Amino acid sequence: MQINSFNSKIFIETTVGSGLPEALESLAPSRIFVVTDENTRLHCLPHIEELLAGQKVHETVIGQGEGSKTLETIKQLWDSFHSQGADRAALVLALGGGMLLDVAGFAAATFKRGMPVINIPTTLLSMVDASVGGKTGINFHGYKNHIGVFRAPYQVMIYPDFLKSLERRQLYAGWAEMLKHGLIQSRRHFIRLVMSYPEQLPPGEMAHLIRDSVDIKNFFVTSDPYEGGLRKALNLGHTIGHALESLALERGETLLHGEAVAYGLLCEYGLSVHRLGAESTIYSQLVDYIGRSYQPFSLPSGEWPLLKRYLQQDKKNVSNRINFTLLQNVGQPLVDQYVEWESIEEVLDEVFSQSRDRVE
Template identity: 65%
Template sequence: MQINSFNSKIFIEPTIGAGLSEAIDSLAPSRIFLVSDENTHTQCLPLIEELLSGQKVHETVIGQGEANKRLETVVQIWNHLQEEGADSRSLVIALGGGMLLDVAGFAAGTFKRGIPLIHVPTTLLSMVDASVGGKTGINFNGYKNHIGVFRAPDYVFIYPAFLKTLDHRQLYSGWAEMVKHGMIQSQRHFERLMMTRPDNLPDGEMALLIRDSVDIKNYYIASDPYDKGIRKVLNLGHTLGHALESLAMEKNQTLLHGEAVVHGLICEYSLSMKLLGAEPTPYQQLRSHVSKYYPNLQVRADDFPVIRRFLMQDKKNAHESINFTLLENISKPLIDQFIEWDEIESCLRKVAT
């Protein structure tokens, strides 16, 4: 399955095949650099090693986890490229989750003003989200994704086979972004995700669900590649999701991105019902799905002022109201909905412990 997206050719394949080596041949690189992290080096590289055989590959192994999404890691990659004589026709292959793709994409997009790049995403979140759309970057001075460039990879190879070694929470974190895709664009996709569990799904079925999600994300990227307007639809669940993520970080709790997003989706759908008359059935489906497969949200009423502070930091807000993407119904998104804090607080009360 092939999707063309923002200067990238995206291949979604139920089995790991020869596509990757053909893509490398078509780029005719002067040298090949592979960036992995300590987990993808051991768990994912062996699955594609055969496709790289016969080529000399220079590997940089970076540290795993969000804490490594920083300038020092980019410097580590730049140093390796320079030491091994990379030129403007050298290729970077990024093998990892969203953190690694963002960092390696940034390093490749800035080295000699940009060198060829292939993304091989290995988490579900990076397959349906981070590998698509050309956003790269790092965290800086405590601010997430504050430095970066748009740099779409030349190719993306999505192989669900990598998901076998991914832990349950990481898998469901990516699933949450797929649920969001269904909610903004496709009742059918949403319903299928509510009825399916990602664990032990055959690779062929997972590939089809991933394709539907990538198609939806790609629709908004094609309409607004540089994120100036309609691409904001993809923020559904993220306005509150980011505030919940920041709160968890401040309280030293572990909350994965998709876990924060899925609770953000619940709250924002509840706002959509109250303010835009969205139907209640999807809300019930989502709540029941989340209560079965996701950790409970550790938020209490005395956390609300902190959540409010995080929400107010967003520069898209106007005066005292906060800018949301909401839904008139499933697959009917509305951007730039400015909501007062009191409304938000009453929805948060429903999910607080």
């Protein structure tokens, strides 16, 4: 399956490695810089390695996890490009999850003003989200994605078979972004997702759901590549989601980005019901699905002032007002919605008292 995106092409292939030789032939790179982390080097690289035979290949293994999304990792990659004589005809082949694609993409975009990149996403989240749309970057002084550039990859090769080695928790993190895609554009997609469990899906079915999500993400990206307006619809669930992520980090707890987005979606769909009259049956489906499939997250009211502080620092805010994407209904996103703190408190009470009830 092929999807045309903003300055790049996306392929979803049922056989790992399929289409890669053709991409390499059309680019004819001077060298290939393969970027992996310890997990993708172990689980994914062996499946494509022999397709790189006959090329000048240099491998760089970076640290895994969000803690490696740093300037130090960028330097590690620049050092490797520099010491191995990379020129602008060299190719960066990024094999990993969203963290790795963001970092490798940023290092490639800035070295000698830009080398082409082929993204091979290996987590569900990176297949349906991070590999598409050209956002690259790193965290800086504790702020997520604070430094970065927009730069579309040359090509994206999605091989759903790579999901076989992915942990369940990581699968559900990606699923949350897919639920978001359903909510902002397609009731049909949303309903299929809340009626399925990713670890039980036959591969063909998973590939179709990935394609539908990529199509939706791609629609918003190609309509508005630099996030002037419409692309902000993709931020649904992310205002509260990012604040929950920061709060969990401060507590020293692991809350995956996609898990924070799942709880963010609950809160922000709840706000959409209260303020814009969005359908309450969809809210019940979300509450039920997220309650059954995701780890409980507790948010006692004593921590709300801290959450408020994180919300007030969100980079989407204007004049200190907290900026949300909300829904008039499924498929009808409204961007730049400013919501006062009292309404946010109301929804926090609703969402986190329900998850408290489940924990007890």
